[in-house]
Amino acid sequence: MKRALTSGATPVLQVEELTVVLAGRVVLDKVSFALTRGSVTGLIGPNGAGKTTLLRAILGFERPRSGAVRHLGIAKRATARIGYVPQKVAFDPDLPLRARDLVGLGLDGSHLGFALPSRRRRTLIEAALEAVGASGFADKRVGRLSGGEQQRVLIAHAVIRHPELLLLDEPLANLDLRSEREIVDLVAGLARERKIAALVSTHDVNPLLGAMDNVIYLARGRAASGGVDEVITTEVLSSLYGRHVDVLRVHGRFVVSAASGDLLVDASTTSQAEPREQ
Amino acid sequence: MSALFHALFARGLFSNPAVHTAAIVGALAAISASVAGVFTVMRGQSFAGHALGDLGAAGGSAAALLGISPLVGFVGIGAVAAVAMSTLGSHGRRDRDVATGVVLGAGLGVTGLLLYLDTTHSSTTGAAVSVMFGSMFAVAPSTLPAVVAATGFLALCLGALYRPLLLSSVMSELAAVQGVRVALVEASFLGVLVVAVALSALTVGAVLATALLIGPAATAIRLARSPGTAILVAAAIGVGSTWMAIILAYDSYYWSASHSGWPVSFFVVSLIFVAYLVAELLSSVGSRLATHRDPSVSRTLS
Ligand SMILES: Nc1ncnc2c1ncn2[C@@H]1O[C@H](COP(=O)(O)OP(=O)(O)O)[C@@H](O)[C@H]1O
Ligand SMILES: [Mg+2]
Numbered sequence: 118m119k120r121a122l123t124s125g126a127t128p129v130l131q132v133e134e135l136t137v138v139l140a141g142r143v144v145l146d147k148v149s150f151a152l153t154r155g156s157v158t159g160l161i162g163p164n165g166a167g168k169t170t171l172l173r174a175i176l177g178f179e180r181p182r183s184g185a186v187r188h189l190g191i192a193k194r195a196t197a198r199i200g201y202v203p204q205k206v207a208f209d210p211d212l213p214l215r216a217r218d219l220v221g222l223g224l225d226g227s228h229l230g231f232a233l234p235s236r237r238r239r240t241l242i243e244a245a246l247e248a249v250g251a252s253g254f255a256d257k258r259v260g261r262l263s264g265g266e267q268q269r270v271l272i273a274h275a276v277i278r279h280p281e282l283l284l285l286d287e288p289l290a291n292l293d294l295r296s297e298r299e300i301v302d303l304v305a306g307l308a309r310e311r312k313i314a315a316l317v318s319t320h321d322v323n324p325l326l327g328a329m330d331n332v333i334y335l336a337r338g339r340a341a342s343g344g345v346d347e348v349i350t351t352e353v354l355s356s357l358y359g360r361h362v363d364v365l366r367v368h369g370r371f372v373v374s375a376a377s378g379d380l381l382v383d384a385s386t387t388s389q390a391e392p393r394e395q
Numbered sequence: 396m397s398a399l400f401h402a403l404f405a406r407g408l409f410s411n412p413a414v415h416t417a418a419i420v421g422a423l424a425a426i427s428a429s430v431a432g433v434f435t436v437m438r439g440q441s442f443a444g445h446a447l448g449d450l451g452a453a454g455g456s457a458a459a460l461l462g463i464s465p466l467v468g469f470v471g472i473g474a475v476a477a478v479a480m481s482t483l484g485s486h487g488r489r490d491r492d493v494a495t496g497v498v499l500g501a502g503l504g505v506t507g508l509l510l511y512l513d514t515t516h517s518s519t520t521g522a523a524v525s526v527m528f529g530s531m532f533a534v535a536p537s538t539l540p541a542v543v544a545a546t547g548f549l550a551l552c553l554g555a556l557y558r559p560l561l562l563s564s565v566m567s568e569l570a571a572v573q574g575v576r577v578a579l580v581e582a583s584f585l586g587v588l589v590v591a592v593a594l595s596a597l598t599v600g601a602v603l604a605t606a607l608l609i610g611p612a613a614t615a616i617r618l619a620r621s622p623g624t625a626i627l628v629a630a631a632i633g634v635g636s637t638w639m640a641i642i643l644a645y646d647s648y649y650w651s652a653s654h655s656g657w658p659v660s661f662f663v664v665s666l667i668f669v670a671y672l673v674a675e676l677l678s679s680v681g682s683r684l685a686t687h688r689d690p691s692v693s694r695t696l697s
Contacts, residue, residue: 176572201572212437213616213625214565226562227573229555258620274569 127189128153129198129281129314130175135184137167137174144170146338147184152314154281157305159325159345160318162335168318169204171335172284175316176201188282200275200313204286206267208260216262216270217255220245223274245277246270249303265296269303276307283308283315289324301328322349323370349373405646414645417531417598417659420539421637423546424594425607429633430553431591432612433625434584438564439488441609443480444588446495448604450476450502451596455526456509460516465526466541469593469601476502477585529600531641531659538597545590552587560584561622598637599660607633610667614674636666 128151137145144167152158160168173179175186176199188198200223208214220242225232232238246252249269254262259270268288275283285304289297301317305328308315317325322332322345332349333342336357341348348354349371351364358375365372408414435444451469458468476498484494513522525533553560559580563570567577595604615629640662648656 178568178571199572201569203566203568206566208565211616212565213433213619213622214561215621218621219565222558222562222565222569223573226558226570227575228558231554231557256620 128187129189130316131185131187132171132175133185133187135171135174135186136182137170137179138182139170139179143338145174145181145335145340148333148335148338148340149184150333150340150342152282152316154312154314155309156330157308157315157317157325157328158331158333159322159329160316160333160335161320161322161325162318163320166335167338168320168335169286172201172286172316172318175199175282175284198281200272200278200280200283202268202271202275202283202285202288204318205290206271208258208267210258210260212258212260214259215256216251216259216266216273217242217246219259219270220251220255220273220277223277241277245273248276248307249273250299263296264291265293265300268292268296268300272300272303272307276311276313279311281313283313285315285317287318287320289319289321297324301325304328322373326369326371403642403646405649408642408645411645412536413532414641416534416536416539417641418638420534420542421531421598421641421659421663422634423542424598425611425633425637426630427546427549427591428595428604428607429611429615429629430626431549431587432608432610432633433615433622433629434553434560434564435588435608436612436616437561437622438584440491440588441605442492443495443585444592444608445605446480446499446502447473447476447589447592448596448601448608449499450506450601451592451604452526452601453502453506453509454593455596455601456506456513456523459513459522459526460509464535464538464541466538466545466593466597469596470545470590472502473589473593474586477589481582481585525600527600527602528658529596529598529603529660531598532644534597542594542597545594549587549590552583556580556583599663603660603664606664606667607637610664610671611636614667614671617671617674617678632667632670636663636670639666 130152132151133149135145135148136143148171150158160171162168170179174181177186221232221238223245224238224241243252246255249272251266251269251273254266259267262270272285272288275285283304288300288304292300301324304315304317307313317329319325325332326345329345331343332345333340334348334354334357336354337359339357341353341357349364351362354364354373355361360375363374365374432444435441450472454468454470454472455465456468457472458465479498480491480495483497484491510523510526513526524530559570559575562573563575563577563580570580571577592604592608595607599607611629611632612625614632615625619625619628640659643662644657644659648654
């Protein structure tokens with residue numbers, strides 16, 4: 118099952134037997150996978166499965182109890198090589214920060230002093246805004262942009278330094294169907310063009326179908342990884358959840374449902390039915 | 396025209412040494428507080444700024460008892476309070492606010508005692524009132540070098556930390572991913588805040604220090620879209636309010652036959668409040684105009 122993820126060139130990211138314990142609870146239990154350049158991987162799992170914890174462990178924010186995270190074979194965090202879009206970013210509408218300011222901070226926000234205005238800096242920022250389709254609202258305050266527009270700006274912030282690894286935590290939450298599609302296409306396009314390994318967390322596998330190459334399914338702290346059709350199956354998910362769940366494919370979409378029928382372990386059946394607000 | 400000039404700039408305004416000191420110290424304090432205030436508001440640390448101001452009263456009254464510069468008292472107590480607040484509240488925003496409240500409560504008890512001693516010691520309420528509400532015309536010219544040094548320190552810190560501080564104020568996780576040592580930046584900013592509040596307390600008093608810290612910054616944030624502009628606008632509002640207040644307070648001496656002038660602090664705080672109301676009005680008119688102009692919005696409305 119791991120074959121699909123580890124074949125090819127040196128992996129950008131290798132996670133080996135990663136175990137993370139938070140407040141005495143094993144949140145991640147011997148999770149292993151690898152990501153290669155130019156690929157999109159979905160990190161799927163219900164709320165509380167440990168998706169955010171896994172991304173934070175990759176970033177070095179959570180110390181693993183055991184196991185290792187290797188970036189290009191090195192067991193150390195190389196910040197310039199990771200772009201990150203956190204979950205639930207809530208910008209105050211009055212925050213005096215234009216989209217272009219946030220993208221500029223992605224370029225050199227860790228440097229001391231002020232950013233001296235230069236043609237080179239401006240060109241890089243314009244190019245990053247252009248690449249995510251954010252040129253039209255570059256001068257608006259980030260807190261006054263729609264959810265989809267904010268995601269674009271955050272992605273520009275994350276990729277302006279040309280990282281090899283791009284981590285996106287629930288970038289599709291609170292987006293309507295159209296913005297959801299646009300963000301998925303944007304991330305897939307960036308990953309292919311720039312040879313980035315993109316890891317996209319979401320509780321619903323369906324929006325990523327067609328755009329992702331591989332999937333990592335998290336449940337009860339354990340992970341199954343591989344191609345979509347290898348992982349999203351009744352056998353694999355039942356073994357992960359530790360009880361019988363049915364995986365159905367209806368009109369090309371997955372429905373994951375507990376055997377008793379009263380508990381949906383995946384929001385995919387309900388989330389698409391009702392239009393979501395921006 | 397010349398009548399208006401004489402009405403506004405009363406006799407002796409430009410030749411009075413107390414006015415000179417007040418204008419210089421007031422401007423430096425206003426710039427420091429307003430600029431630090433922009434980051435304070437962006438970081439959601441207004442409550443910490445307010446608490447540091449209130450607690451400054453303990454330092455100011457202790458300094459009055461000991462006969463040392465009030466600035467030393469304000470900075471000293473601020474440093475103690477900042478260390479206490481960050482040691483107790485290191486687990487997120489809510490925790491931070493709770494710790495700030497607890498330290499504030501304890502500190503105000505001490506303040507009460509010291510102010511009581513001040514009042515009984517000097518048998519007037521003068522010292523206590525000036526610690527709490529400031530008396531800009533009574534600022535000793537000898538404090539000027541310390542005020543200049545403190546302002547220079549702030550300018551250096553904020554200039555050097557500008558981008559990492561901005562990024563970690565917007566979102567600390569993004570800063571950490573880029574290799575910013577967020578804890579160090581936060582601790583440094585707390586130091587900046589202590590000095591800014593101390594300067595502010597020196598001019599408008601401990602209780603009103605928060606108005607100079609938060610007021611111009613909040614107004615600027617309503618008006619400006621980018622951080623650089625917000626900082627410039629905040630500094631302009633702070634200095635403008637302070638200088639205008641000095642002129643009005645000086646004038647007020649001639650307003651009544653008894654020649655009892657009104658305190659500068661009253662005018663500073665009032666002018667800052669007026670500026671805030673005007674900005675609020677402007678930005679609500681602005682957004683209404685924008686709504687009318689944006690065809691996509693009117694379509695969804697109709
Ligand atoms: N700082 C923490 N301390 C203790 N438990 C935590 C902490 N952060 C997350 N958890 C727990 O770890 C589990 C996984 O959380 P998370 O990674 O946020 O899940 P997801 O992102 O998949 O919704 C949850 O049960 C959550 O309650
Ligand atoms: Mg999460």
